[in-house]
Amino acid sequence: MDKKLFKENLEQIDAYLKQEGISRRDAMKMMGLGGAAMMMGSGIATEAKAASSNAKGKILIVGGGLSGVATAALLMRTLENPDITILEPNPKSVSYQSGQTLVGGGVWTNSDIEYMTADFMPDGVKWIQEKAVEFDPEKNTVKTDKGQTIPYDYMIVAAGLKLDFARLEGLGITESITSRGDSSAVKKIIGQNGLCSIYFGDGATDTWTQMQKFVADAKSGKKVKGIFTDPDTPIKCGGAPKKIMYLTDARLREAGARENAELTLYPNGGKLFGVPEYNDAMVKQFATRDMKYNYNHNLISVDPAAKIATFKKHWLEKGEWDDVLEEYEMVPASEKVEVPYDFMHITPPQMAPEEIASSPIGSDKGWVPVTQETLQHVKYPNVFAVGDVAALPMGKTGGSARKQYRVLVENLVAVMEGKKELPAKYDGYTVCPLITSLGTVMLAEFNWTGKPAPSFPLDPTQERWIWWLLKVYALKPMTQYGMLSGRA
Amino acid sequence: MKKSLSLLLGASLLFIMTGCDKKEETQESKMTYKLSTAEVYEQMCAKCHGKNAEGNTEKKGPALNDQTIQELRLGITDIKMGGSGGHSSGTEHEVMEHNMKKIIEKGMDYDTDAMAQYIHDNFNKK
Numbered sequence A: 001m002d003k004k005l006f007k008e009n010l011e012q013i014d015a016y017l018k019q020e021g022i023s024r025r026d027a028m029k030m031m032g033l034g035g036a037a038m039m040m041g042s043g044i045a046t047e048a049k050a051a052s053s054n055a056k057g058k059i060l061i062v063g064g065g066l067s068g069v070a071t072a073a074l075l076m077r078t079l080e081n082p083d084i085t086i087l088e089p090n091p092k093s094v095s096y097q098s099g100q101t102l103v104g105g106g107v108w109t110n111s112d113i114e115y116m117t118a119d120f121m122p123d124g125v126k127w128i129q130e131k132a133v134e135f136d137p138e139k140n141t142v143k144t145d146k147g148q149t150i151p152y153d154y155m156i157v158a159a160g161l162k163l164d165f166a167r168l169e170g171l172g173i174t175e176s177i178t179s180r181g182d183s184s185a186v187k188k189i190i191g192q193n194g195l196c197s198i199y200f201g202d203g204a205t206d207t208w209t210q211m212q213k214f215v216a217d218a219k220s221g222k223k224v225k226g227i228f229t230d231p232d233t234p235i236k237c238g239g240a241p242k243k244i245m246y247l248t249d250a251r252l253r254e255a256g257a258r259e260n261a262e263l264t265l266y267p268n269g270g271k272l273f274g275v276p277e278y279n280d281a282m283v284k285q286f287a288t289r290d291m292k293y294n295y296n297h298n299l300i301s302v303d304p305a306a307k308i309a310t311f312k313k314h315w316l317e318k319g320e321w322d323d324v325l326e327e328y329e330m331v332p333a334s335e336k337v338e339v340p341y342d343f344m345h346i347t348p349p350q351m352a353p354e355e356i357a358s359s360p361i362g363s364d365k366g367w368v369p370v371t372q373e374t375l376q377h378v379k380y381p382n383v384f385a386v387g388d389v390a391a392l393p394m395g396k397t398g399g400s401a402r403k404q405y406r407v408l409v410e411n412l413v414a415v416m417e418g419k420k421e422l423p424a425k426y427d428g429y430t431v432c433p434l435i436t437s438l439g440t441v442m443l444a445e446f447n448w449t450g451k452p453a454p455s456f457p458l459d460p461t462q463e464r465w466i467w468w469l470l471k472v473y474a475l476k477p478m479t480q481y482g483m484l485s486g487r488a
Numbered sequence B: 001m002k003k004s005l006s007l008l009l010g011a012s013l014l015f016i017m018t019g020c021d022k023k024e025e026t027q028e029s030k031m032t033y034k035l036s037t038a039e040v041y042e043q044m045c046a047k048c049h050g051k052n053a054e055g056n057t058e059k060k061g062p063a064l065n066d067q068t069i070q071e072l073r074l075g076i077t078d079i080k081m082g083g084s085g086g087h088s089s090g091t092e093h094e095v096m097e098h099n100m101k102k103i104i105e106k107g108m109d110y111d112t113d114a115m116a117q118y119i120h121d122n123f124n125k126k
């Protein structure tokens, strides 16, 4: 099929589906087929590339979430004599976090996305169910919370990130948590009384409960306010704070109660999306849905009983004349703004795990500093980082990890073989399937050029049915069975 | 839903996904800049960050000669992109983001990586 024909085909399918609608069962069948084809497709491509190597060495992987397990699986298939250990305390670390958005919107339940690590741990990998607490990269050792000292020749840091609700005042939360680990420190407050967050597992389930109450209130004729936050730190899945807002909008419309609810996004930044093409598309989508936004608002505290959120609103003020820029100098200014809510979705501040941030392999900002194309540590050539924990510009997503882990494996094997040149380069690719309603998704793909980087010959700024099908039916099997086995 | 249609979609997906790993030849036009990196540094950055990137307290520009090449790349990309999420989280460099816009408006755009490299190679203390 030539490209043009293929593009027309896709356009037609998309239009047909939009017009006719499609039953859930048909969609499942179809995407089952498509999903399987997809995995095979990329599986073949990867398998061909997975050149075998007889390089030797003890490899330690810190963190057995999505990136850690995928990297281990591909290494197992690449090395003839693999010696791989994974440190991962959480027995459910490979659960499908991207699905938490759909759990929050009531499309899935937690059981659709919870997976046992043991079922995905590649054969032959030694799994130690402990947490790394001390790093000594000069001596090539790591200490665990149970007191073991583990030596390594090569280390891969794949420890993800932590959710720092403790930074918000008024919640009485003092601990940071992970997205799939123990959340008891947080869930007694977040997930109750109109306050919620899809960023952790239980929180996603509770978001759906809170959202249903909110929709019911609106339906009963009450005028209600929903607010959505986006913090001043890098976050995983930059689209999620807005996806959950689109889903709230969709649920209100479904109930015929949209006009009784006011929905407002309060992001710390000054635009909806960093890539201008996608930003313009989103501004229009917000307008047609009557979704509002107030830029430059960073959530700093919450009164959960009174249901009031306090933001730091910030802006630049004209200072003195600057003869370099030939402009007035700009001086930062801010004030506190109180916003009452009935329903608030919090995207918490996020950070690298404390024990890594403060160790010699961390950095001032916490994230593990690596050369952004090769993923090799800037100071320790036998250390690499992948996924959310790495200090990389832009995307902390499973979609970027899916590109990174293959680059990492190729480069690590080169280091193990004593090569000077690292062969593989990561280009910053990241993908955000932006759910814009129950049934449409804008597949925003981009990279470090700051431009859309579509894998498909379709206008990437359009909301489409087929990307909704991709998101709801194909991406999960592709991640759980393709990526976690190092094949896609 | 017609069977033929679902087959078509399945087949299409197979096609795209296999094609996915191939590098698309994008019509990426190579950016050209009016001034060299060194010229932009001297005419702009130096005024606030110092001739040797040592910082300028009067202009409140922090030193850049103590950052690793990777930190510089991250910082400058972040500032030019308006945030490292590519989304709505923003950055902690509001003032510099504004300055950068003005600098670009003045016709002094530059390549992010080349600038990081220039600052690092010429001024790094270590």
Ligand SMILES: Cc1cc2nc3c(=O)[nH]c(=O)nc-3n(C[C@H](O)[C@H](O)[C@H](O)COP(=O)(O)OP(=O)(O)OC[C@H]3O[C@@H](n4cnc5c(N)ncnc54)[C@H](O)[C@@H]3O)c2cc1C
Binding pocket: A062, A063, A064, A065, A066, A067, A068, A087, A088, A089, A090, A093, A094, A096, A097, A098, A099, A100, A101, A130, A131, A132, A133, A158, A159, A160, A161, A178, A179, A181, A198, A199, A200, A236, A237, A240, A353, A355, A386, A387, A388, A389, A396, A397, A398, A399, A400, A401, A431, A432, A433
């Ligand atoms: C609500 C939500 C929606 C999302 N939506 C999308 C989406 O639509 N598309 C997309 O591509 N991505 C999405 N993501 C992001 C995606 O889930 C992450 O980017 C991905 O899981 C990153 O993988 P990782 O391996 O780096 O981190 P994780 O999968 O989080 O794994 C890190 C692991 O390291 C372990 N660990 C931490 N510290 C230590 C230590 N000291 N010692 C040992 N182990 C440790 C943790 O227990 C954890 O299991 C979403 C995430 C969330 C929360």
